[in-house]
Amino acid sequence: MNNLNGERSWVEVAMYDELPVNSGKTVRFKDKELAIFRLTSGKILVIENRCPHKDGVLAEGIVSGEYVFCPLHDRKIDLSSGLVQNPDTGCVKTFDVSIENGKVYIDLLEKSEIAS
Amino acid sequence: MTQKEKLVVIGNGMAGVNTVEHILKLAPNQFDITIFGSEPHPNYNRILLSYVLAGDSKVDDIVINSYEWYKEHGISLYTGETITKINTESKTVTSDKGTTISYDKLIISTGSNAFMLPLPGADKEGVIAYRTIQDCEYMMEAAKNYKKAVVIGGGLLGLEAARGFLNLGMKVDVVHICDSIMERQLDRTASKMLQDKLESQGMNFLLNKQTEKILGKDRVKGLKFSDGSKVDADLVVMAVGITPNVQLAVDAGIEVKRGIVVNDFLETSIKDIFAVGECAEHRGIGYGLVAPLFEQGAVLAKNIAGVDTNPYEGSVVYTKLKVSGVDVFSGGQFIDGENTKSIKIEDEFSGIYKKVLIRENKIIGAVLFGDTSDGSRLMQMIRNETDITGFEKAAILQEPGENGNAGSSVADMSDEEIICGCNGVSKGEICSAIKEQGLTSVEEVKNCTTASRSCGGCKPLVNDLLEYTLGDEFDKSAQKETMCECIDLEKDEIVTQIKEKGLSHVREVMSVLGWKNDEGCSKCRPAINYYLGMVNPEQYKDDSTSRFVNERMHANIQKDGTYSVVPRMYGGVTNPADLKKIATVAEKYNVPKVKITGGQRIDLLGVKKEDLTNMWEELDMPSGYAYGKAVRTVKTCVGEEFCRFGTADSMGMGIQIEKRFERLNTPAKVKMAVSGCPRNCAESGIKDLGVVAIDGGWELYAGGNGGVKLRKGDLVSTVKTEAEVIEYTEAYLQYYRETGVYGERTSEWVERLGVQHIQDVLADETKRKELCGRMDTALSVLKDPWKEAVKSEKIQKDLYEVIEAK
Ligand SMILES: Cc1cc2nc3c(=O)[nH]c(=O)nc-3n(C[C@H](O)[C@H](O)[C@H](O)COP(=O)(O)OP(=O)(O)OC[C@H]3O[C@@H](n4cnc5c(N)ncnc54)[C@H](O)[C@@H]3O)c2cc1C
Ligand code: SF4
Ligand code: SF4
Ligand code: FES
Numbered sequence: 001m002n003n004l005n006g007e008r009s010w011v012e013v014a015m016y017d018e019l020p021v022n023s024g025k026t027v028r029f030k031d032k033e034l035a036i037f038r039l040t041s042g043k044i045l046v047i048e049n050r051c052p053h054k055d056g057v058l059a060e061g062i063v064s065g066e067y068v069f070c071p072l073h074d075r076k077i078d079l080s081s082g083l084v085q086n087p088d089t090g091c092v093k094t095f096d097v098s099i100e101n102g103k104v105y106i107d108l109l110e111k112s113e114i115a116s
Numbered sequence: 117m118t119q120k121e122k123l124v125v126i127g128n129g130m131a132g133v134n135t136v137e138h139i140l141k142l143a144p145n146q147f148d149i150t151i152f153g154s155e156p157h158p159n160y161n162r163i164l165l166s167y168v169l170a171g172d173s174k175v176d177d178i179v180i181n182s183y184e185w186y187k188e189h190g191i192s193l194y195t196g197e198t199i200t201k202i203n204t205e206s207k208t209v210t211s212d213k214g215t216t217i218s219y220d221k222l223i224i225s226t227g228s229n230a231f232m233l234p235l236p237g238a239d240k241e242g243v244i245a246y247r248t249i250q251d252c253e254y255m256m257e258a259a260k261n262y263k264k265a266v267v268i269g270g271g272l273l274g275l276e277a278a279r280g281f282l283n284l285g286m287k288v289d290v291v292h293i294c295d296s297i298m299e300r301q302l303d304r305t306a307s308k309m310l311q312d313k314l315e316s317q318g319m320n321f322l323l324n325k326q327t328e329k330i331l332g333k334d335r336v337k338g339l340k341f342s343d344g345s346k347v348d349a350d351l352v353v354m355a356v357g358i359t360p361n362v363q364l365a366v367d368a369g370i371e372v373k374r375g376i377v378v379n380d381f382l383e384t385s386i387k388d389i390f391a392v393g394e395c396a397e398h399r400g401i402g403y404g405l406v407a408p409l410f411e412q413g414a415v416l417a418k419n420i421a422g423v424d425t426n427p428y429e430g431s432v433v434y435t436k437l438k439v440s441g442v443d444v445f446s447g448g449q450f451i452d453g454e455n456t457k458s459i460k461i462e463d464e465f466s467g468i469y470k471k472v473l474i475r476e477n478k479i480i481g482a483v484l485f486g487d488t489s490d491g492s493r494l495m496q497m498i499r500n501e502t503d504i505t506g507f508e509k510a511a512i513l514q515e516p517g518e519n520g521n522a523g524s525s526v527a528d529m530s531d532e533e534i535i536c537g538c539n540g541v542s543k544g545e546i547c548s549a550i551k552e553q554g555l556t557s558v559e560e561v562k563n564c565t566t567a568s569r570s571c572g573g574c575k576p577l578v579n580d581l582l583e584y585t586l587g588d589e590f591d592k593s594a595q596k597e598t599m600c601e602c603i604d605l606e607k608d609e610i611v612t613q614i615k616e617k618g619l620s621h622v623r624e625v626m627s628v629l630g631w632k633n634d635e636g637c638s639k640c641r642p643a644i645n646y647y648l649g650m651v652n653p654e655q656y657k658d659d660s661t662s663r664f665v666n667e668r669m670h671a672n673i674q675k676d677g678t679y680s681v682v683p684r685m686y687g688g689v690t691n692p693a694d695l696k697k698i699a700t701v702a703e704k705y706n707v708p709k710v711k712i713t714g715g716q717r718i719d720l721l722g723v724k725k726e727d728l729t730n731m732w733e734e735l736d737m738p739s740g741y742a743y744g745k746a747v748r749t750v751k752t753c754v755g756e757e758f759c760r761f762g763t764a765d766s767m768g769m770g771i772q773i774e775k776r777f778e779r780l781n782t783p784a785k786v787k788m789a790v791s792g793c794p795r796n797c798a799e800s801g802i803k804d805l806g807v808v809a810i811d812g813g814w815e816l817y818a819g820g821n822g823g824v825k826l827r828k829g830d831l832v833s834t835v836k837t838e839a840e841v842i843e844y845t846e847a848y849l850q851y852y853r854e855t856g857v858y859g860e861r862t863s864e865w866v867e868r869l870g871v872q873h874i875q876d877v878l879a880d881e882t883k884r885k886e887l888c889g890r891m892d893t894a895l896s897v898l899k900d901p902w903k904e905a906v907k908s909e910k911i912q913k914d915l916y917e918v919i920e921a922k
Contacts, residue, residue, distance in 0.1 A: 011921045011922070012921070013919050013921045014919055018913070020915075021661075022661040023660075023661045023668075023914070023915075025914075025917070025918075025919060026725075026918045026919065027918075027919040027921055028918055028919065028920050028921065029920075029922075036919070040635065055676070056675075057673075057677035060668075060669070060673060060677075061638070061665070062641060062642070062661070062662070062663075062664065063635075064635040064637050064638070064641065065634055065635045069637065069638035071664065071673055072673070072675065074638055076637070086563065087563040106921070
């Protein structure tokens with residue numbers, strides 16, 4: 001839990017209004033590549049941009065509700081938990097998002113790191 | 117605590133481990149289990165080796181139980197270790213590595229060895245059997261360096277091996293000693309039909325040939341037959357049969373005939389030693405297929421675990437050939453004999469043959485070719501010895517009607533009976549999964565129990581079990597081929613509703629028709645988007661978020677997330693200026709690979725998505741649509757302009773067709789070709805639409821496919837003029853657009869609708885004109901997506917920009 005103390009690293013990535021609705025976009029930060037999604041509900045969710053199966057780029061998948069379907073072999077991934085859905089298995093890292101003054105920030109600390 | 121009993125299993129194959137799985141369920145804590153296996157792998161599904169060889173599966177995919185599974189269940193596993201001695205006095209077994217272990221109960225499940233013909237030269241390099249992962253890997257490796265394989269043996273295994281070689285890009289001859297293939301499973305008619313079909317896939321048969329000698333110095337070079345003829349070979353696979361692996365048992369003084377003799381409880385002649393699987397012989401029969409072995413395993417497991425069990429009384433076997441594009445099924449006795457009668461259907465036109473053999477009003481066997489959907493139902497009737505006295509004879513070959521009296525009931529089956537032979541799932545397991553997990557569809561049963569996950573032959577039975585287990589709760593509508601898990605409707609029902617209710621948006625279709633998931637999934641969204649555009653080309657605004665990445669980005673996604681760019685090149689014809697332009701752009705953007713595609717276009721591979729729009733702008737050429745469910749390319753030969761055989765201008769014709777139909781959305785990709793004479797250099801016979809010039813006219817071939825399901829196109833029309841080629845193509849493509857299920861290639865579509873039907877539609881002038889009219893409308897609204905993207909900053913930003921965060 002120590003990670004919570006001031007080590008969060010919020011990075012500004014985009015204007016909320018400029019993100020396309022219901023499709024993903026690639027975000028690069030140093031050696032990380034993330035996929036950011038603005039859902040129909042208005043929610044923004046961010047995951048690592050690589051499918052656990054064979055590295056498919058998830059930003060390019062079809063988005064339905066809070067799931068993205070990997071464009072390579074159609075694994076279905078829950079955008080909020082990062083869990084690959086049945087019958088396949090695996091998970092991707094997820095990241096926290098905050099929106100202030102119309103700007104979208106991503107916390108580059110993986111949620112899973114915080115949890116453990 | 118009492119000491120656990122020691123159970124030792126020799127053979128880590130399908131029968132032995134399946135028995136252990138049962139034992140673990142029945143008596144999880146009763147035994148200390150040790151398994152020995154000669155092969156250096158955990159146990160795997162040997163049946164599926166054919167899929168590995170055919171390139172449809174990987175070795176990892178066919179492992180049944182991983183090393184973790186053995187660990188989890190506390191099983192000591194010795195792989196790569198062969199038992200060489202059983203000492204029945206001291207009750208121990210000893211391996212080639214010197215391990216000695218004592219047992220209280222011993223199961224021998226050593227399977228079989230492939231039978232190698234004792235021919236001169238059979239020991240040469242490149243002569244192998246087909247039995248294990250190792251054999252399979254050897255063949256795949258050999259295919260990289262060698263071109264010509266010969267398979268000795270035209271049975272099930274030989275044909276599957278031969279099909280594998282074709283997929284590996286080798287030429288293959290199948291040598292068979294009889295004059296018809298699979299003669300032990302098929303009657304002559306079916307055998308001939310199978311041979312024709314396989315020949316059309318590129319297999320070559322040398323029938324009535326007895327091999328005399330294997331030629332070559334160190335490595336095999338060829339075969340010599342007893343009639344003096346020869347054939348070249350770089351690789352020879354013997355698939356002529358199996359011999360039960362019984363030496364161990366013989367040495368230990370256990371009674372052995374052809375196999376290890378067992379009684380109805382799988383006990384051998386020596387107490388506490390059991391045998392199961394291909395190495396065993398029960399009531400004089402050794403089985404070489406998995407379903408009976410699993411039935412034996414279930415009985416043996418109960419016997420060993422001390423649970424009451426019915427005796428094993430033998431199995432009625434059936435086979436199904438696992439070769440893509442060929443459906444063959446045979447079960448029970450199928451060769452006409454005295455006091456047998458048969459019911460036959462022979463439809464040469466559709467390539468369907470069905471035969472049911474009857475003795476004393478009971479069905480005793482069946483052969484099905486082309487359509488094997490009746491297989492499991494007939495097998496049930498054979499097993500149950502159903503009396504068919506009251507049956508409408510012809511109805512036996514059709515699905516049971518309303519009153520279902522031609523069918524037979526899964527209710528009569530015992531819980532142990534194996535439903536899915538490939539994965540060894542019994543009726544009991546399926547029924548309890550349905551009840552306990554609340555399953556309602558075949559799809560769910562498949563995901564939960566793995567039944568019907570491999571060859572799919574048992575799907576109808578699984579469906580019957582659902583109906584039987586759920587009773588009134590069984591929802592028939594959930595069993596049809598619905599679009600996807602989100603909705604219980606079929607394609608036609610959806611299209612009808614779109615038209616009737618005037619629906620015009622993807623989300624609207626979903627909410628009006630009651631989708632289970634608000635925003636659908638990756639299967640239904642693209643389909644609805646297509647149907648909406650097809651029904652209303654002029655009004656509908658395409659929903660790019662419902663398109664698969666390739667069609668959204670207008671470039672082909674590659675496995676590493678880069679894209680490939682293919683400019684339009686009508687009829688495969690280009691010129692120096694375009695070539696220069698392509699070269700300059702490729703150089704400027706450091707395109708890592710430039711390749712000619714199968715459709716005669718230039719492919720720029722490995723492009724970053726940020727570069728796509730700039731490249732398109734600089735290329736300033738139309739999009740080649742190498743990525744869409746759309747009209748792709750029209751391949752052409754050189755034709756009369758240059759070719760000494762050409763009778764027509766194939767390039768010109770191809771260019772005309774491509775210009776007319778470029779960008780057209782279709783249910784699945786459409787590839788076309790035009791050849792200038794019947795020599796057919798543009799390969800028009802395996803295209804969705806193939807055009808071949810003949811003297812004074814053109815032939816149109818429909819539904820060809822060079823893909824996974826190889827299919828030769830059918831002649832649907834012969835026309836005189838170029839204008840007619842266009843007109844018929846318009847009607848053909850539009851009819852496909854309107855009646856095709858999204859994702860269905862013309863090859864499947866032609867088979868579903870029937871060639872005759874398509875010929876009739878095209879021949880009907882009124883219908884043709886109507887179709888052409890609607891095609892006109894569809895074509896009138898299409899725009900080049902690359903140009904659009906280059907013009908629109910919004911598209912560029914939304915789709916192609918990568919955010920670089922700092
Ligand atoms: C390519 C191929 C395709 C097939 N397709 C089908 C099909 O479609 N349908 C169908 O029903 N059947 C099919 N079969 C047949 C089916 O695979 C066999 O009937 C089944 O695997 C037999 O099971 P088993 O356990 O008796 O033998 P196996 O699965 O062969 O297992 C025996 C194991 O024992 C090991 N062993 C042998 N001796 C010793 C020893 N002394 N010490 C330690 N280990 C030992 C062997 O290495 C082997 O791994 C196919 C077979 C092949 C080869
Ligand atoms: S198909 Fe006929 S016209 Fe065309 S290149 Fe071949 S031989 Fe020549
Ligand atoms: S390009 Fe086509 S044939 Fe080649 S690997 Fe990809 S899918 Fe298979
Ligand atoms: S890489 Fe994502 S499903 Fe295969």
